[in-house]
Amino acid sequence: MNLILEKHALPDLLQSWRGNYDVYLPQKMERFSHFMPLTDNSVLVTHEPHNTRISPKALFLPMTEALVKFTRFGGYEDAQQVIQPRIIFAIRPCDAQAVQLLDTSFIQEAYTDPLWLERREKTITVGLGCHEPCQTGFCTTVGYGPFNKADLDVLLTDMGDAYLVETLSKAGEDCFQGLPCASDEFVEQALIVQRNAHDQMPVAFETENLKEKLEQNFNSDYWETVSQSCLGCGVCTFLCPTCFCFDIVDETQRRERVRNWDTCMFRTYSLEASGHNPRPSKVERTRQRLSHKFVYWLDQVNQIGCTGCGRCVRYCPVGLDIRAMLRQAQTLPFEVSHAG
Amino acid sequence: MSQKPKIAFFQCQWCLYSPADQNWVDTQLPSNIHLTKTPCTGRINPLYVLNAVQGGADGVMISGCMPEQCHFKTGNMAARRQLEEFNDFLNHIGYEKERVRFVWLDLQDRGIIQKQLAQFEQDLEVLGPAKNLITRTKIAEGGLNA
């Protein structure tokens, strides 16, 4: 269903959801925006032509969450987290797509992460398409787009004074009840905006045969070249919407077993108890990060594990650019395999 | 203050020269004082102090030997430089300087530690319970205040 939402009516609408839902929306925090709960004087920030700094995956997989509490005499109890139904407002399509990609690893036949599942089920996502191209993003390159509808309940298109509201699910429809229907003309205009936005995104690198090239050049000097200025911090992976590694730690002082974000870019990530480290240097770690996204994801679920949000490019402290790295990878030699 | 202030007490195991004093510390310390015995004040990592502070101590007392009397020659001197600076640093981010106190004991000092602890407790009662830097709290949903 296509509806029109006048921008001046938005604050009231947001507030009206507060009764039934926790509403998260991008708000200003220092010099950037961040998904924070709606309060009486929240100000929505959507003018930035790029994402919030921390991806909304943090709302599904918190940086730190308690799983189990230990009791005094050797027992333990559930951490009993209360997860309220919630609406994530103005999530960008790349981030929503990323959450859907993460489902493939958290919701599996063999094991489903109960906390992830509960948060997923209780969340309604209201997406906001990107009508202005962002400088570091490359969503169209990896097969998605600035108005990608995957995993959204609603998609908004900014049309100046109003939003075009495309409801994509029953839950989404319920949230926007009572809004006037959009005229065909208005929808037509919105489609032009969407197409323009899509066309303005340049192709950052070729994805054809990329997997084979990275795979076949596993031992190439290429990895040494692209990783030498890497510092080995976790900025790229922590801000990444599709990185989902975590580490389970017993916090004895808190008497809790917690789950923290972890990243393959840290030395301790692959360090084994024996002292052996199968990924001893940043060369192997960089290879792991890139290969996971552009080789292993394809092996496992046949999708690229990158949605092109551009955070790693924007915030890398040494200016490493995954787009340039992959462009360089495209120059690597490879053989077409006929095996499979 | 209804409850007595909680004191984290770090003690160099050599600094109490009288066996009676050491015996008192080992066995008769009031329950609001938490004793941590270390081989030397040089072993007191500033992180121990931080841990005590974050865990809710209203005050931290550190007792060690006077200069030139260290069992390990210079352990106390190194500790003095570090711990004093650490206290200044905690003060820089808002932890009251008075909540960390050093007691350097001499060979002939007898019955000092009891008086010092009592005095410290009194002073802490005046200051009231510590508020800043006690952070062993619940984890926020979504991290980063979300």
Place this chain on the structure above:
Amino acid sequence: MPDLDAIKTEVRRLLADGVVEVVVAFKPGDTPLHPQPAFFHSPEEVDSLVHNGLCQNNLATFLTHLPKTKKVGMVVRGCENRSVNALIVEKQKSRENLYLLGVPCEGIIDWRKIVEHVGEAVLAVHENSDEVTVETREGQFNLSRNELLHASCLRCAHRNPISADILIGEPLPEGDPNLARVAVEEFESLTNEERYAWFQKEAERCIRCYACREACPMCYCTECFVDHIEPRWTESGATPAGMQGWHIVRAFHQTGRCTDCGACERACPMDIKMTYLTEKLNNDMRKKYAFEVGLDIQTQPPFATVTLDDKNRFSV
């Protein structure tokens, strides 16, 4: 501004004559705002070398990434030179295996401030001593250089490399050494509650990516205290205790070692201010022990030495 051609000529000579095996400097990044640290192994590669105000990293941090015995050349500014000296004091490198090309520094430009002023679509950046000209898709903007400088650079007292093997360009007038002290005193004039509130506000944004640690030349431990499982020094997660603990101890481990280059702050993806912590410690080291980091390659930092003169320093 430094003469880029002179730097390139010297780097080429070093590599061609075999004075060093590798030169650490910057090359252009994919966007004009982010030059990348780069390793030059042969004179042919040197054409792409750049050196400008947007080079935000402290190159000395790469010194400990390279083998100790490797002969390394490095293009250094004032702060980098002092960091290198501090690393030599801590025996992480010997001076014989180093060749330092000194470049006087007019301060590092904060790319985030540029973005704040002119938006995202930056095509090119030109700079001189007073002005930065940014070309974007919307047009050309002239910004005052001073307004864009990083906080550490504004109060920098050592703009010239002090022990470089060769200095390229004319030395600049040195900065006012009192500025750092004034900044600390200003912060200390706040009440305990205000200071704690400030610290809390900064620390709670931390995502524990440890970019500050990795960007810092002095953080070269193979195993950091936060990586320890047993003993657990501080909470591992993004909890208030963990985040504050990290910031307190990271800074405290820099006592008498920090050159106030500000690389930690520039690397932080969450714009967390950190130099107000290390500056306090630096200030104390100056005040109490008359020690300034990296001015020579012999003097040990105060926490690595003890003297009996200390005994009069403490009244209790």
